[in-house]
Amino acid sequence: MAVNRKVLLTSRPKGIAQAENFAIISRADPAPEAGELRVQNLFLSVEPAMRGWIADPGNYAEPVPVGSVMRALCVGRVLESKTPEYAVGDLLFGWFGWQEEAVVASDAVIRKVPDNGLSPSLALGVLGINGVTAHVGMSAIGQPGPNDTVVVSTAAGSVGSAAGQIARIMGAGTVGIAGGPDKVRQCVETFGYDAAIDYRVDGLAAALDAACPNGINVYFDNVAGQISDTVYPRLAIGARVVVCGTASIPQWDPWPVGPRIERHLLTKRARMQGFVIFDHMDKWDSAVDQLSGWIREGKLHYAEDMLDGIDACPDAIAGLYRGENMGKRIIRIAD
Amino acid sequence: MAVNRKVLLTSRPKGIAQAENFAIISRADPAPEAGELRVQNLFLSVEPAMRGWIADPGNYAEPVPVGSVMRALCVGRVLESKTPEYAVGDLLFGWFGWQEEAVVASDAVIRKVPDNGLSPSLALGVLGINGVTAHVGMSAIGQPGPNDTVVVSTAAGSVGSAAGQIARIMGAGTVGIAGGPDKVRQCVETFGYDAAIDYRVDGLAAALDAACPNGINVYFDNVAGQISDTVYPRLAIGARVVVCGTASIPQWDPWPVGPRIERHLLTKRARMQGFVIFDHMDKWDSAVDQLSGWIREGKLHYAEDMLDGIDACPDAIAGLYRGENMGKRIIRIAD
DSSP states (O other), rough: OOEEEEEEOSSSOOOSSSSGGGEEEEEOOOOOTEEEEEEEEEEEEEEETTHHHHHHHOSSOOOOOOBBBBBEEEEEEEEEOOOTTOOOOOOEEOOOOOEEEEEEEGGGGEOOOOOOOSOOOGGTTTTHHHHHHHHHHHHIOOOOOOOEEEEETTTSHHHHHHHHHHHTTOOOOEEEEEEEEEHHHHHHHHHHHHHHEOOOOOOOHHHHHHHTTTTTTEEEESSSSSHHHHHHEEEEEEEEEEEETTTOOOOOOSSSSSEHHHHHHTTTTTTTEEOOGGGGGGGGGHHHHHHHHHTTOOOOOEEEEEESGGGSSSTTHHHHHHOSSSSSSEEEEOO | OOEEEEEEOSSSSSSSGGGGGGOOOOOOOOOOOOEEEEEEEEOOOOOOOOHHHHHHEEEEEESTTTTTTTOOOOEEEEEOSSSTTTTTEEEEEEEEEEEEEEEGGGGGGGEEESSSSSSSGGGTTTTTTHHHHHHHHIIIIIITTTTTTEESSSSTSSSHHHHHHHHHHHHHHEEEEEEHHHHHHHHHHTTTOSSEEEEESSSSHHHHHHHOTTOOEEEEOOOHHHHHHHHHHGGGEEEEEOOOOTOOOOOSSOEEEEEEEEEHHHHTOOOOOOOOOOGGGGHHHHHOOOHHHHHTTTOOOOOOOEEEEEGTTTTTTHHHHTTSSSSSEHHHHOO
C-alpha cells in the first residue's frame, strides 16, 4: 500500500488560514469496514468557504477540529468498497479531505460523477458546488430578465464566472467586478461580460455608473465589503441581491461595520437573500445537466487553476485570498 | 366660504421636521375646474414617512417643495365636484394635504372610503396605509407559519400593532419591541403579543434570547438602527426580514454605519426585503376587506392618537419621533 499523505489542521487561525496552520503527515489507513470505502483522490478542491469551515464562529458548518484532516470536496475513484452502493472503479464526488487516499463512510459521497466526456475535475468547479451555486443563486434568487443589468463581484472566480455567463444566457446584460488587469481581460474575453471593472484601479463608483446607466437589477455578490457598499446605492427599483459569499471580509471578530443597508432596500424595494447550496441539493442534477449542455454548446466557459500534489495544499487557501488564482483552484493528486 | 387654513412647509429641515419648519396661513382657494374636486377634510394623517417626504434625498417620492402645503393623506367629504367619478357627499381617502379644505385633481383620490359601519378615520390607519402595509408586508414577505416566532419593532405603532396581530392571526408566536412601559403594556394587553420588550430599559439581547429561544423567523422592522442590529444575529435559519421603515435613523446624511448584514443573511439563509405599499395597490381592497372583518370579529385591535384642529399639525411629526403617541396619530378637522 502506498503511504497515504494527509494535510492536518494543526492550529486554528485568526482570520485566513496560512500554510503554518497545517502540517503534512504520512499515515496508512486501516482497511475499510462495513459501510465504508477506500477512495483514491484524483482532485482536491480549494475554496474560499474553507476559511469559514476552519475558523469562523456562527458559521453554517461545524469547524474542522484541530488535529484532523482538512475538510475538502474531492473527486476520487473507488479502490475498495464495503458498501453495495458503490463499486471499485466508480468515480465519486464527496467529502474525502485533503489526503491522497481516504477511508470514508458511504455518506461522505455526495454524487457519482457522471461519465459525460468532460474532465472529472469539473465536478469540483463548474459542474460542482461552484457552478451549481451560480445556477441556483442566479435562477432562484437573482432571476434576471432580458432587460436587466447584472453585476457580479469576483466576476472571474469560479462561482462568479459561471454566474455572469448564466445571467448572459438568461438574456441579461452583465458587468463583472474583478481585481487586476488579467482577470478583467478574462472577464470580457473568456466569460463574455459586456463590461468588466478593475476595482483596484478604476474608480468603482464612476465605472459602475458608466456601465449601468439604468441601475443594477441583480447583484450577485461574493465579497461584501467596500465593493458591495459601492454597488448598493446603485441598485435599481426591485433589485435582487444574491448574497453568495463575503470573501473581502477577512474576519468577523470583531464584527465589521459598513454603511447601513436598510434604506437602500426600502427605497429600491429591493430583496437581499443569502443561500447555502446544500439546502438546494434537489436542484443539483438538473443544474449539472444544464451546465454540461452549455459547456458542450460552447456557451459556458470555465477556468481551472491547477496545482500539483499534496504539498500545494497548506498555502492554497491563503493564495486564494491573495487573489493569485485565475480560475477554480484545484490540486491534482492523480489522473 | 369658510377661510381655508393650510399648513405650509416653510424650510427644509436637516433631520426630523420641527414645528418651526411649518407655518399656518389662511387662504381661500379658487373654485374647482373641470376634473377637480373641493373636499372638506375630516381627518389628516401624521406619519413617520413624512420625514422622508420632506427631507431625505434618494427617497421613493419627490420631496415636498418648500412653500407648498404639506403633503398628507386625508379623509374628506366632497363639497363640490367637477368630475363624474365623485359626487357631493362622497367620503374619499387621498392626497388632500394638511389643510381644512382642498381643491384637488381627481387623481389625488386613492380610494372611496367604504361605508362599513366603522369610523372613517380608520381609513388613515388600520384600514388604510398602515393596516394594508402590515398586511402586505406580513403576508407577501414575512409569511409566518404556525410554528414561527415573529418579532416586530415599534410594536405598538400603527403599522407594527397591525403586523403583530396579523402574524398572530396567521398562527405565529409574536414578540413586540416598544419604548416605555405604557407601550409595552399596550402590546400585551391590547395587541395580544405573547411577549413585549421595552428596549429602553430591558437588556434587549437577553430579553430577545428569553422570548425567542428558537430564534426569530420573521422580523417586521420599522426602525433599523441598534434595535435591528440586536435582532439580526438572532435570526433563525430561513428567516425573513420585512424592511418597512427606518424610524430610528434620524438622518441619512452622513449615511450611518452599522454591523454588516451579509454574514447573517448568508449563514441563516435569510431574506431581507424592502417594500413600498404603493407598489401593491392591487392588494388594497382585499386587504381592507379582511382587516375590516377581523376588526368586527374582535381579532384586530387598533389605537388612535387623535389631535384636534389644524394648529396641531406643525409639531405633530416631531412628536411622533419623540415617541409621545400611543397609536395612529390623526388630526381631526371635522366630523
